[in-house]
Amino acid sequence: MNGDMSRERRPSIRNSLSSRLLILTVIFVMLAEVMIFVPSVARYRVSYLEQMLAEANLAALSVLAAPGNTISRDLEHRLLRAVGVNGVVMKLPQRRMLLLAEEMPPAVDATYDLRGAEPMELIGDALRTMIMADGRTLRIIGDARNAEDAYVEIIMPEASLRAALLDYGWNIFSLSLFISIVSATLLFLTLRWMLVRPMRRLTANILAFRRNPEAAHLPELPTGRGDEISLAAHELAEMERDLRQALVQKNHLAALGAAVSKISHDLRNILATSQVISELLSDSLDPTVRRLAPRLIQSLDRAIELCQRSLKYGSADEPPPRPTRFRLRSLVAEVGDTLTLDASQSPAWKNLVADELEVHADRDQLYRVLMNLGRNAAEAAGEEGEVRVSANEHDGHIAIRVSDNGSGVPEKARENLFRPFVGSAREGGTGLGLTIARDLVQAHGGTLELERTGPSGTCFRILLPL
Ligand SMILES: Nc1ncnc2c1ncn2[C@@H]1O[C@H](COP(=O)(O)OP(=O)(O)OP(=O)(O)O)[C@@H](O)[C@H]1O
Ligand SMILES: [Mg+2]
Structure with a gap:
């Protein structure tokens, strides 16, 4: 294992999951605040102007109540100052009256009619007032309160409106910033607790396992919480x-x-x-x-x-086979001779292979295959029984069959047939014989199968390519 690779790696502060989450949260909360900010500024402007119109309306009414609809120049001045406008006009159903005005009212740069203005228009107007500082004089028109069909118009400097809007905007902005930082921190801590910490424990466990897979004790995994991470941890534990x-x-x-x-x-x-x-x-x-x-x-x-x-x-x-061409019958005879050395305790050995049949295979390995199959068959057949070996060519293959008239492969052996060490169902058997035989046949590009088994006997078939 590469020493450098095995060192515990931690992401840099900038790349760590927690700080990325922190930054993203601040951005998302700010984004949400902007969506709240813009309409609320527009709303604030409207209510500010409505407030001014209401005050102007009141001042106008006080003039209307005065005898001869006139007040002293000094009082007029004080009223205008109190409301914060340059002039007030009132339109009644029959007439239009300039009720209060400075001696030299400035020229009007823009007129805004609050009656039935569209929301988008209001938003645009509010933003323009905040961003541009061109010291305009505005005419604002709104409904009057004293009579139907009457309206009030005021002439006012934009500067005071702008100052109020900026003040309000700044308040909202600092509040948003505060809220976003608080919520980001809370979210950060929660995610750290729910995600980052278990992830670290997972990583520590993986690293420890990689260093020493046989270690009995690994860092504890964050299982048992029922979420996705603990599911992954559970699977990891199983895999380990x-x-x-x-x-x-x-x-x-x-x-x-x-x-x-x-x-x-x-x-x-x-x-x-x-x-x-x-x-x-x-x-x-x-x-x-x-x-x-x-x-x-x-x-x-x-x-x-x-x-x-x-x-x-x-x-x-096994080493790879070293094939030669030879007569199968003589090899089968050799196997038979060895297996029936003590004729009195061996089954009959029937060599049914045609004399001229030749195979192309590793002779020693095929000997071992036939020996293993032959011995199993002889054991199953018993002294009174019979073992037959036959061979025939078929479809580019040569099929060699080793059969006996024993009592069949026991159930226990059939389940694990061809599995090393566990396939045996007899006293003193290692369960390797069939495994070895199959491996050797497969190394020749062939197959070994249990063709038939039952109370009347068993037959194994070897298929070798010609
Ligand atoms: N011709 C057969 N008739 C009945 N049972 C058989 C036959 N061939 C194999 N078996 C069963 O299959 C089992 C597995 O055979 P395998 O040759 O792999 O192992 P084994 O004979 O038990 O031990 P060894 O490794 O010494 O050969 C045997 O124990 C036996 O029960
Ligand atoms: Mg055997």
Whole structure:
């Protein structure tokens, strides 16, 4: 493992989930505030102007109430100052009256009629007043309160309206900023608690597992909260458990492989000694011993070869086949001879392979395949039974069948057939025979299958490409 990679990595402050969330929250809250801000400023302008119109209306009414509709110049001045306008005009159904005015009213730059103005218009007007500072004089028109059909007009400087609007806008803005910061902080803390912290724990667990997958104790995972993260944590925990199990199994197999190598090594030495002795046996005076000695030598040769090959490959994996062309019948006969050495305790061995049939395969490996199948069949058939081996060409393949008239593959074995170590259903069996046979056949590009089994016997079929 790369040392640099295994160091715990943390995102920089700028990239961390929490600070990104913080910034985004501030932006979103501000955005929401802008949407509130613009219409409320327009609304504020309207109510400000309505307020002024109302005051002007009141001042106008006081003039109308005076005898001869006139007041002193001084009072007029004071009224105008109090309301904050340059002049007030009132339109009554029959006449239009300039009721209050400065001696030199400034020229009007823009007229706004509040009666029935559109909302968008109001918003635009408010923004213009806030942004532009061109010191205009405005004429504002609104309904009068004293009579129907009457209206009031005021002439006023835009500056006072602008100052009020800016003041109001600033208040809203600082309030929004305050609200957004408070809500962003709350959100930040919540998300940190709900998302970022469990994520960190998840990461710490993954890192620890990566460093040492076999460690019994890893940092605790944020499970048990029922949300998406705890679901992920749950799955992670399961995956780690499975991986750990697989790892234990793999270590187990590796240890087994080493053991096999050691056994092969010493077995080869032992077999070599036996080989010397069996060569001496071929000079024996006993005719039976003399007859069987070559077969013993042949078996020992094969055993030594097998040990050497598995040593060379260093593991229990089979070396690739080294195919040659040979007559199948003689190989089947060899297997039969070996399996029925003690004729009195062996089933009958029927070699039904045609004399001229040739196969192209690794002879030693095919011998082992037939040996494993033949031994299983002989065990199933028993002394009284019969084992048959037949072969025929079919569809570019050669099918070799090993059948017996035993009592069939037991239920327990059938479930785990071809699975190493667990496939055996007999005393002293390792459950490796069929696995080895299938591996060897598959290395030849062929298949090995249980073709039929039942109370009347069993048949395994090997299919080899021609
Ligand atoms: N021809 C057969 N008839 C009945 N049962 C069979 C036959 N061939 C295999 N079996 C069953 O399948 C099981 C698995 O066979 P396999 O050859 O893989 O292992 P094994 O014979 O138990 O042990 P070993 O590794 O020593 O061969 C056997 O235990 C046996 O119960
Ligand atoms: Mg077997």
